Amino acid sequence: MSQRTVERYSHICHNFVKILIISSYMKKGTMDMKKGFLALCIVSLAAFTVACGADVNEGGSTSTDEDDKVIVMGTSADYFPYEFVDTANGDEIVGFDIDIAKQVAENMGYELKIEDMDFGSLLGALNAGRVDFVMAGMTPTEERKENADFSDIYFTAKNLILSKGDAIQSLEDLDGKQVGVQLGSIQEGIAKEQIPGAEIVALNKIPEIIQEIKTGRIDAMVIEDTVAKKYLDQDSELTTFEIVDEEEAGSAAAFRKDDELRDQFNEELNKMIDSGEIEKLAQKWFEQEAAPAE
Numbered sequence: 001m002s003q004r005t006v007e008r009y010s011h012i013c014h015n016f017v018k019i020l021i022i023s024s025y026m027k028k029g030t031m032d033m034k035k036g037f038l039a040l041c042i043v044s045l046a047a048f049t050v051a052c053g054a055d056v057n058e059g060g061s062t063s064t065d066e067d068d069k070v071i072v073m074g075t076s077a078d079y080f081p082y083e084f085v086d087t088a089n090g091d092e093i094v095g096f097d098i099d100i101a102k103q104v105a106e107n108m109g110y111e112l113k114i115e116d117m118d119f120g121s122l123l124g125a126l127n128a129g130r131v132d133f134v135m136a137g138m139t140p141t142e143e144r145k146e147n148a149d150f151s152d153i154y155f156t157a158k159n160l161i162l163s164k165g166d167a168i169q170s171l172e173d174l175d176g177k178q179v180g181v182q183l184g185s186i187q188e189g190i191a192k193e194q195i196p197g198a199e200i201v202a203l204n205k206i207p208e209i210i211q212e213i214k215t216g217r218i219d220a221m222v223i224e225d226t227v228a229k230k231y232l233d234q235d236s237e238l239t240t241f242e243i244v245d246e247e248e249a250g251s252a253a254a255f256r257k258d259d260e261l262r263d264q265f266n267e268e269l270n271k272m273i274d275s276g277e278i279e280k281l282a283q284k285w286f287e288q289e290a291a292p293a294e
Contacts, residue, residue: 071110071261073101074131076119078205080230081285082137082251085116096285097135097251100154100269100278107268118204120184123147126256133261134254137224139186149257151266153250154278159190160228160240163220164213169241174198180209180221187222194243195222213238226286 075083075097083095093114105112115131122134126148140150161168161179168174175197181188183202191200201218203209210231212218222243232238253269255262272278 069110070113071105071108071133072113072115072131073105074115074117074122074125074134075136076122077116078207079119079137079227081226083135096155096281097137099281099285100272101135101253103272103277104265104268107271108264118184119182120204122184123254126254132255133265135251137227137251138254139250140252140254141186141189143189144254147257148254149259149262150255151253151262151269152273153252154269154273155282156250158225159187159243159245160223160225161220161243162210162213162223162228162231162238162240164216164237164239166239168220168239171195171243174220177219178217180212180218182206182209187224190243190245191222194245229286
């Protein structure tokens with residue numbers, strides 16, 4: 001139960017007791033006095049009952065007990081190994097980000113609930129209060145910082161150009177070509193900035209872009225190295241080369257502006273970084289073989 005709720009309960013109880021004390025000094029009076037006092041008692045009792053109801057937290061999560069707090073995370077579960085649907089064992093969303101979020105939430109005393117949606121919808125859902133925070137291998141760009149506050153960077157990676165065959169060896173080779181990116185991703189910005197001569201094709205899901213490359217409808221794509229590994233292992237015709245970028249790309253969790261939750265989350269996140277837990281999780285997920293792409 002929150003401190004704000006406790007204070008509300010205390011205030012209502014105090015007023016209720018005062019009413020009872022006043023009633024002990026009342027002499028038999030008119031029927032109007034009795035009716036008025038009865039109405040006052042009913043209103044006070046009703047207010048007390050409402051106050052004792054569910055404690056609704058910011059961000060749309062609801063708690064009825066201190067041991068039953070829920071925190072809602074938004075993600076886009078198509079980004080192996082950060083977050084993806086484990087089709088081999090049902091439809092559970094698992095991955096690097098998921099393990100981190102579960103541990104941080106547990107350390108903060110919350111149960112984690114996950115909401116899956118398109119990557120481009122995540123920050124909108126955050127600011128609309130549909131989720132409490134976002135983890136989706138998201139890089140805190142200056143543009144995104146205008147709409148959200150971010151945790152510290154918890155993982156860094158490199159960006160690659162992935163294509164079929166060996167015809168594309170440099171960024172210059174992409175002039176006039178179609179280059180796929182995930183809509184709203186850091187890779188979309190990189191493509192627009194570093195490959196101005198290409199036609200940028202933004203799609204919602206990484207597997208969609210890979211399929212477009214395999215069928216020849218798109219020439220190449222910008223993709224993170226840790227995500228590309230899955231597809232390179234599955235198809236020997238796919239090739240890559242690294243995009244040299246002066247700015248280091250890293251992943252962070254996103255929160256609403258000025259949300260105190262960010263600082264609480266950051267404290268637990270840094271404990272995991274300092275203890276080596278993040279590194280162990282990275283080894284677990286980034287060295288794991290993925291199930292074949294559908």
